[in-house]
Amino acid sequence: MKTILLFFIASVTTSTFAQQTFFENIKAKGENPVYIEYPGVGIDNEGKQSINLSQERVGQYNEPQEVIVKLLNHEGIDSGIAIIDKNDNDEKGSQYIADFTKNRQTFTGFPNTYIVYEKVFNEGYVAIGNYIFFIDHFNSRTEFGDIRRVYVLKGTTPDGEATSKTNKKKKGFGKFLNKAKNIALNNSAGPDPRKAPEYKALSQENVRKMVSDYLTAMREKQIAYTLTSKDEADLATMQKEADAYSKYIKDKNNAYWQSPEGQKTLRGWKLADEHKASCLETAESCGSPFH
Numbered sequence: 001m002k003t004i005l006l007f008f009i010a011s012v013t014t015s016t017f018a019q020q021t022f023f024e025n026i027k028a029k030g031e032n033p034v035y036i037e038y039p040g041v042g043i044d045n046e047g048k049q050s051i052n053l054s055q056e057r058v059g060q061y062n063e064p065q066e067v068i069v070k071l072l073n074h075e076g077i078d079s080g081i082a083i084i085d086k087n088d089n090d091e092k093g094s095q096y097i098a099d100f101t102k103n104r105q106t107f108t109g110f111p112n113t114y115i116v117y118e119k120v121f122n123e124g125y126v127a128i129g130n131y132i133f134f135i136d137h138f139n140s141r142t143e144f145g146d147i148r149r150v151y152v153l154k155g156t157t158p159d160g161e162a163t164s165k166t167n168k169k170k171k172g173f174g175k176f177l178n179k180a181k182n183i184a185l186n187n188s189a190g191p192d193p194r195k196a197p198e199y200k201a202l203s204q205e206n207v208r209k210m211v212s213d214y215l216t217a218m219r220e221k222q223i224a225y226t227l228t229s230k231d232e233a234d235l236a237t238m239q240k241e242a243d244a245y246s247k248y249i250k251d252k253n254n255a256y257w258q259s260p261e262g263q264k265t266l267r268g269w270k271l272a273d274e275h276k277a278s279c280l281e282t283a284e285s286c287g288s289p290f291h
Helices: 002-018 022-027 172-186 197-203 207-224 229-258 260-278
Strands: 034-038 041-043 049-051 055-057 065-074 077-085 096-099 105-108 115-118 123-128 131-138 144-153
Touching (some): 041 144, 065 229, 077 229, 144 207
Antiparallel strands (some): 034 144, 131 144
């Protein structure tokens, strides 16, 4: 009886964890958590899952970048994330911003958001456990294309836990041997990123199944949920800000095109188009309106 009870508790805990919303997941990691960025998950020549790494040359892997994931907030409402280079802890220097109030993102399943969706390019972010996936092309709310980037919570180990422990630096002859081994096997004096616990943890996951199962479970949750008046008010608040931002961008662009500099640019484009229409060279070879 005791064994059955423990198994039941473990099952409930796992299920609850797996169905966290996007923002619940990030918040559970603490303020501005640090992640390791990997350039996607693919399939190798043998049809097996492959965790991509950037390379300077064949066999020489670059050390993955560390980033900070910062939650964005508008009037007390979670509005998106900023992914920031850890060495440049400033939102203005963000590598990527996904923000509802910038009128490019929507939240699939809001308020139980499970995809921070970029509607212009049909791509978005999904957070599961210690991972954030950036997915290119959604065929539906549960079917998806390529996984272009993966962020693994720093300290994640193959047993699924995250630890703040760091390995002590090797000293003396042991350090020398480790460096020599890296040069021989990885053609690099730096550490082999394939040996990092975060890489090993991600490698042992069936990533596409993990994402598919999560999207399916959250889609069912979305179907069963009815928006409350507060949910609708929160969406309206964010959309109002998004509309204001769009107007700001439109007004700024219009002001530029009406300026002397903008008018000069438009005249140049018009002359180039007129030239190409009458140019004896092909469109591919005609690269200048002045020849």
